[in-house]
Amino acid sequence: MSSQNQKVLDWADEQLGRVAGLFAILGAVGVCLLMVNILVAVFWRYALNDPIFGIDDVSVMVLAVFAGCAVAYGARNNSHVSVDIITNFFGRSATRYTDAVMRILALGITGLAAFALWTKACGFEEACITENLSIEHTWFYYFLGVALCFYALHLLVMLLVGFANWHGEDPNEAAD
Amino acid sequence: MESETVAILGFVALFVLLFIRMPVGLTMMLIGTVGIYLIRPVAAVPTLAGEIFAEAANFPLIIIPLFVLMGNLAGVSGMSRDLYRAANAWLGHMKGGLASATVVGCAGFSALSGSSLAAALTMGRVSLPEMQRYNYDDGLATGAIAAGGTLGILIPPSAGFVIYAILTEESIGRLFLAGVFPGLMLTVLFVIAIWIVVKRDPSRAPMAAEAVPIGDRMRALAGAGWIIGIVGLTIGGIYTGVFSAIEAAGIGAALAFLVTVIRKALTWPNMQDVFKSTLRASGTLFMILFGAFVFKTFVGFTGITFALSTWVGEQGFTGMQIVIAFLVMFIVLGTFLEGFAILVLTVPLIQPIIEPLGVNMIWFGVMMVIALEMGLISPPVGVNVFVVKGIADGVPLNTIFRGIWPFWFAMLAGVVILVLFPQIALILPNTMFG
Numbered sequence: 001m002s003s004q005n006q007k008v009l010d011w012a013d014e015q016l017g018r019v020a021g022l023f024a025i026l027g028a029v030g031v032c033l034l035m036v037n038i039l040v041a042v043f044w045r046y047a048l049n050d051p052i053f054g055i056d057d058v059s060v061m062v063l064a065v066f067a068g069c070a071v072a073y074g075a076r077n078n079s080h081v082s083v084d085i086i087t088n089f090f091g092r093s094a095t096r097y098t099d100a101v102m103r104i105l106a107l108g109i110t111g112l113a114a115f116a117l118w119t120k121a122c123g124f125e126e127a128c129i130t131e132n133l134s135i136e137h138t139w140f141y142y143f144l145g146v147a148l149c150f151y152a153l154h155l156l157v158m159l160l161v162g163f164a165n166w167h168g169e170d171p172n173e174a175a176d
Numbered sequence: 177m178e179s180e181t182v183a184i185l186g187f188v189a190l191f192v193l194l195f196i197r198m199p200v201g202l203t204m205m206l207i208g209t210v211g212i213y214l215i216r217p218v219a220a221v222p223t224l225a226g227e228i229f230a231e232a233a234n235f236p237l238i239i240i241p242l243f244v245l246m247g248n249l250a251g252v253s254g255m256s257r258d259l260y261r262a263a264n265a266w267l268g269h270m271k272g273g274l275a276s277a278t279v280v281g282c283a284g285f286s287a288l289s290g291s292s293l294a295a296a297l298t299m300g301r302v303s304l305p306e307m308q309r310y311n312y313d314d315g316l317a318t319g320a321i322a323a324g325g326t327l328g329i330l331i332p333p334s335a336g337f338v339i340y341a342i343l344t345e346e347s348i349g350r351l352f353l354a355g356v357f358p359g360l361m362l363t364v365l366f367v368i369a370i371w372i373v374v375k376r377d378p379s380r381a382p383m384a385a386e387a388v389p390i391g392d393r394m395r396a397l398a399g400a401g402w403i404i405g406i407v408g409l410t411i412g413g414i415y416t417g418v419f420s421a422i423e424a425a426g427i428g429a430a431l432a433f434l435v436t437v438i439r440k441a442l443t444w445p446n447m448q449d450v451f452k453s454t455l456r457a458s459g460t461l462f463m464i465l466f467g468a469f470v471f472k473t474f475v476g477f478t479g480i481t482f483a484l485s486t487w488v489g490e491q492g493f494t495g496m497q498i499v500i501a502f503l504v505m506f507i508v509l510g511t512f513l514e515g516f517a518i519l520v521l522t523v524p525l526i527q528p529i530i531e532p533l534g535v536n537m538i539w540f541g542v543m544m545v546i547a548l549e550m551g552l553i554s555p556p557v558g559v560n561v562f563v564v565k566g567i568a569d570g571v572p573l574n575t576i577f578r579g580i581w582p583f584w585f586a587m588l589a590g591v592v593i594l595v596l597f598p599q600i601a602l603i604l605p606n607t608m609f610g
Contacts, residue, residue, distance in 0.1 A: 028451035031241045031458075035433070038242070038426025042419070060233045066241060067232035067462045073452075074459025080199035081460055081514050088556060098196040106198055109206040113466075116225035123222030141229050148228075 009164060012157050019150060020076035027069030033062045054132035061130065064140040068147035075151040096166060103159040110152035117145030179215050183478035186211045190471075190521070200517040204467030211474035219477075227469040232462065235422070236341070236348055240290070241458045242425035243333040246406075247289020248453045249432035251298045252446040253439050255403040258396075259284040260302045265396035268385035272374035274310055275320040275381065276367045278303040282324030283363040284400070286331040287407040288432070290338070291457055292552055296325025296560045300567045313380035314571045316373060319553075319579025322560040323366055323586075326549035329515070331359035332411060333425065335461055336519065336545045343468065343523040344537050349414045349421040350605035354538045356411065357600050358546065358590065365586040373582050406431045415608050461516070468520035481528040488529050495533035496595075499540060502526055503547050503591060510551020514559060518548060542601040543594050550587045553580045 037059045045051045074080055086095060121141035122128030128137045158172045165171060186207050193203040205224070213220035231237065250256055263277035263284070270276065282299045289295055300321040307317035329336035332352030341348040374381045388396070410428040413419035419427060436442050475481060488498060502522075509518045523544075531537060552560045555577045565573055594601055 024452060024455055027455045031245055031451065031454055034238055035242060035245070035426050035429045038238070038423055039430050042423050042427065056235060059238055060235050063235070063238050063241075064229070064233040066458070067237075070241070070455045070459035071463050071466070072459075073455045074463065077452075077456050079456040079460045080201060080463050081516065082197045082199045083194045083512070083514055083517065083557060084197055085512055085557065086195055086197060095197075102193070102196045102198045105193065105206060106202045109202055109209065112209065112221070113205065113224055113228060116221045117228060120222045120225040121229075123225055137229065137233070140233065141225065144228055144232055 005164065009157065009161055012153075013161075016076060016150070016154055016157060020073055023069040023072040023076075023147070023150070027066055027073060030062050030066035030069060034059060034066065037062065054130075057130035057133040057135055061135055061140055065143060068144045072147040072150045075154050092169065096162070096170065099162055099170065099172075100159065103155055103162065107152055107155040107159060110148050110155060114145045114149040114152055117141045117148065177214060179478040180480055180483060182211055182214050183475065183480040186474065186478070194513070194517070199463065200514065200520075201463035201465075201467035204464075204471035204520065208467065208470035208472075208474040212470075212477055215474075215477045223473055224470055227473060228466045231342075231465045231469055234342065234465075237338070237462075237465070238422050239333065239338050239348060239425045240335060240461055241454055242422075242429045243290045243335070244294075244457045245450065245454045246333075246425070246429040246432045247285070247291060247294045247298075248450040249429070249436050250285065250288045250403065250406075251294065252450055253432065253436040253441045255288070255400075255432070255435060256281070256285050256298045257302050258400040259403050260299060262393075262396040262400040264306070264385065265388045265393045269387035271378070271384060272316070272370040272381040273384055274303065274307045274312060275316055275370045275374075278307070278317075278320045279324040279327075279363060279366040279370070282321070283327050283331060283359065284403060284407070286328040286359070287333075287411065288403060288428070289328055290333040290335040292325045292328035292549070292560055293563050294453075294457070295328035296321055296563045297567065299324060300564055304568055310381075310383040310385065312382075313579070314568070315575045315579025316370070316380045317579070318561075318564045318568050318571055318576040319581075319583055320366070320370060322553050322558070322564045322576065322580060323583030325560045325563070326552045326587075327359055327362060329552075330355050330362060330542070330545050330549060332356060332414075333421075333428075334545065335457075336515070336548060337541065339461065339465065339468075339516065339519055340523065340541045340544065342465065343472070343520065344527050344541070346537050346541065347605075350538055350608065351541055352411070352414060352421055353604035353608055354542050354601045355545070356604055358542050358594060361593065361600060362546070362549075362587065362590045365590055366583055369582040369586040402435050406435075415604065417608065464516050464520055468524075471520070472524040475524045481525055484525065485529045485532060489532070493533075495530060495535040498530055498533060499535055499543070500595065502530070503543060503595075506544060506547035507550055507554075507588075510547065511554045512557055513551065514557060515548035515551045518551060519544070536598065536602065538605055539594070539598045539601050543591055546587055546591050546594070550584055553584060555580075 041055045121138045190207045209224050260281040263280040267273040267277040282295050285295050332355050337351040341351050410424040413424050
């Protein structure tokens with residue numbers, strides 16, 4: 001592989017790392033908000049005997065953002081569980097092919113999922129809003145689409161890195 | 177193509193893709209989407225979007241990040257160390273006592289964290305150097321950590337129960353309570369297993385720690401007061417109906433945060449570590465759930481569950497026979513599939529078969545989680561074993577796997593006891609308030 005291509009891949013990887021950092025910050029804020037929301041809801045209900053109308057709607061929408069961040073950040077950190085039996089039977093001579101197939105398929109489904117979330121938001125829902133506060137769901141579909149698109153881009157970089165190191169050890173393995 | 181044929185091809189493709197290391201969540205998402213497309217083409221893409229959003233915005237799933245956060249905060253605030261110290265003070269002087277203290281410490285930590293990996297990792301870091309200092313056999317020491325860690329998905333809060341509850345639409349609170357006594361029973365069985373191992377071969381735990389005076393033991397127990405208090409409040413709150421399981425998660429996380437602040441452990445590196453770990457663990461579970469629900473919809477479209485339950489009905493099997501057959505299947509699957517993968521792959525198929533036979537889904541959930549625990553330490557893909565390997569540098573993987581077997585059989589004994597005495601699991605959920 002030319003050094004120019006390697007530089008492009010390194011640059012792409014670095015940018016994905018930066019975006020993952022943003023997902024991490026947003027996710028951390030999200031989980032703190034979830035905690036505070038529940039504390040406030042419990043305090044108002046028990047101490048002030050005055051349940052807050054619609055606070056669960058806020059929690060649910062924060063959860064959607066958190067879930068997107070967690071999936072994207074998890075992708076970047078190889079947290080998504082896979083079953084590694086194949087390396088007990090075959091070496092790199094076989095896994096260079098199976099990994100390429102696996103990454104192409106994974107890229108395909110994450111890309112399709114991102115596309116589905118952007119184009120079919122609220123497709124089957126009768127009312128695309130939360131129950132009490134009528135918060136519109138559409139934007140949260142879009143955000144999840146962004147998270148899955150990030151996952152797809154990460155897989156694309158992994159695929160290209162795998163191709164770039166076809167005849168040697170795959171640097172993605174070290175990350176796994 | 178017949179929908180049953182699509183289902184069978186789907187399962188074959190699923191195992192092929194898992195074999196080539198495709199992430200579990202993405203595999204189920206891909207097979208589910210393609211399968212739905214083959215049966216009802218127009219439904220495939222909207223179902224994909226709808227199921228992902230439905231799980232991302234599924235209110236009960238708030239429990240997952242909050243309990244993971246609570247466990248991580250317990251780790252950095254030193255509460256896990258206090259727990260090990262207390263267990264050590266009471267049990268350390270006995271034969272094999274340090275290994276028993278590790279198991280008890282893991283059980284206590286599991287009551288703050290829903291993750292087996294977190295329990296094994298956190299307690300392992302504290303207890304392994306201590307056991308090595310007293311010349312414990314590497315197999316016994318690492319086996320106790322790996323097995324003790326598995327209690328994380330049985331003793332509430334448990335990520336396994338949350339996923340099972342979401343898949344079967346059972347109450348998370350009732351499942352949590354159902355895990356309490358079986359979790360304690362398993363802890364005792366692990367301690368008995370350690371005792372038998374050391375009794376048969378004393379060289380595996382040649383030295384014991386010095387006996388601690390009763391005053392120091394009480395002080396050590398008081399040192400673990402925070403963790404005991406948080407566990408008592410969250411589990412007690414669920415049992416008495418004061419909190420829902422979701423509220424218990426929020427309050428538990430807030431209290432763990434408070435303890436972290438009080439102990440001046442709220443440093444920038446610690447917070448980065450806590451939030452990154454929370455995101456990673458939650459991301460793993462959300463991705464699996466996204467895929468699981470697309471796959472579940474596909475399985476529903478094929479009608480294969482109806483065909484299977486009809487077939488089972490025609491054969492005249494009893495509920496107990498079917499339950500035992502499934503438990504054996506889980507144990508076999510656990511030797512090569514990851515625990516959560518087994519859960520999400522099999523529950524949509526199993527539930528329609530066993531529920532009409534009158535099987536209590538709460539009881540079945542507890543036994544299923546124990547079977548998954550066995551998978552967590554079974555070769556060749558026992559995830560907990562690899563976690564322990566990560567903290568036990570010089571110990572070969574084979575040694576750890578050899579050390580696992582006494583605990584694996586203790587779990588098997590636990591499953592048999594629960595099959596014979598279902599009330600051990602059901603007494604708390606059947607008497608809970610609210």
